[in-house]
Amino acid sequence: MQNKIAVVTGASRGIGKATAKLLASQGYAVCINYHSNKIAANGVVESILAQGGKVIAYQADVSCESQVVELFNFVDAQLGTITHLVNNVGILLPQSKLIDMDAQRINKILTTNVTSYFLCCREALKRMQKGAAIVNVSSGAARSGSPSEYIDYAASKGAIDTLTKGLSLEVAAQGIRVNGVRPGFIHTDIHADGGEPKRITRLSPHIPLQRGGTPEEVAQAIAWLLSDVASYVTGSTIDVSGGK
Numbered sequence: 135m136q137n138k139i140a141v142v143t144g145a146s147r148g149i150g151k152a153t154a155k156l157l158a159s160q161g162y163a164v165c166i167n168y169h170s171n172k173i174a175a176n177g178v179v180e181s182i183l184a185q186g187g188k189v190i191a192y193q194a195d196v197s198c199e200s201q202v203v204e205l206f207n208f209v210d211a212q213l214g215t216i217t218h219l220v221n222n223v224g225i226l227l228p229q230s231k232l233i234d235m236d237a238q239r240i241n242k243i244l245t246t247n248v249t250s251y252f253l254c255c256r257e258a259l260k261r262m263q264k265g266a267a268i269v270n271v272s273s274g275a276a277r278s279g280s281p282s283e284y285i286d287y288a289a290s291k292g293a294i295d296t297l298t299k300g301l302s303l304e305v306a307a308q309g310i311r312v313n314g315v316r317p318g319f320i321h322t323d324i325h326a327d328g329g330e331p332k333r334i335t336r337l338s339p340h341i342p343l344q345r346g347g348t349p350e351e352v353a354q355a356i357a358w359l360l361s362d363v364a365s366y367v368t369g370s371t372i373d374v375s376g377g378k
Contacts, residue, residue, distance in 0.1 A: 139213045140360070141205070143167040143196050143254060144223030146174040148322035149271060152349035153220055153356050154178055158187030160357060163213045166191040167205060167223070188213075196223055196250040206257040218360050219258040221251040222271040224290075228329040229283045240286050247290035251297060255312075264309030267360045270298045271352075274318040274375045291316075295371055302369035311368040313359040318375025319346045342377030 146168035275288035302312035334346035
């Protein structure tokens with residue numbers, strides 16, 4: 135596919151940032167979506183531009199329907215018709231057992247981590263043609279359940295696994311592929327959001343490869359699933375988890 139145009143949500147840091155930079159290096163025109171950190175997003179833009187890539191940034195809360203519509207309209211106007219989508223945005227709240235969670239916390243997690251994926255997929259599919267691809271970023275927490283820490287986050291990522299499978303079957307006949315990646319313990323700032331910045335250091339001895347992963351390692355899996363090399367792969371989710 136020529137003129138590859140990708141939207142990457144939550145791309146100002148972590149896995150989203152690494153993915154946006156990798157895709158740009160592979161010839162994609164990239165739209166970096168970010169929620170609030172304009173300085174960080176601009177830093178990613180400058181880095182890509184310095185390498186000769188084509189990139190724009192757009193601030194939007196992708197859990198808000200009207201802002202998602204505006205995001206995709208902006209991409210239409212600035213880059214052209216989207217061909218690839220990476221749903222990566224996600225939040226983690228401080229570690230807690232379910233008995234101490236209230237509805238406000240639970241709904242915030244589900245709206246940000248699940249509703250946003252549905253909305254972005256919907257707007258992308260309105261525009262996508264044969265050969266397009268979507269990758270949804272899930273988490274190893276979808277399999278472990280994250281008991282006593284992030285059971286709400288884990289449940290939200292379980293929903294993403296189901297979305298990936300169901301949507302892949304809905305759009306397969308259109309020649310559009312939908313896959314997922316399930317990162318394990320990756321060195322990103324999200325652990326600080328959960329109240330334990332050194333969580334991976336604590337858990338590394340329990341990972342078969344004895345270390346946490348990097349955002350760049352996850353980005354490589356995402357880029358492969360988006361690429362034509364993976365043209366016969368759909369409805370699959372790859373674990374990028376060091377064997378955990």
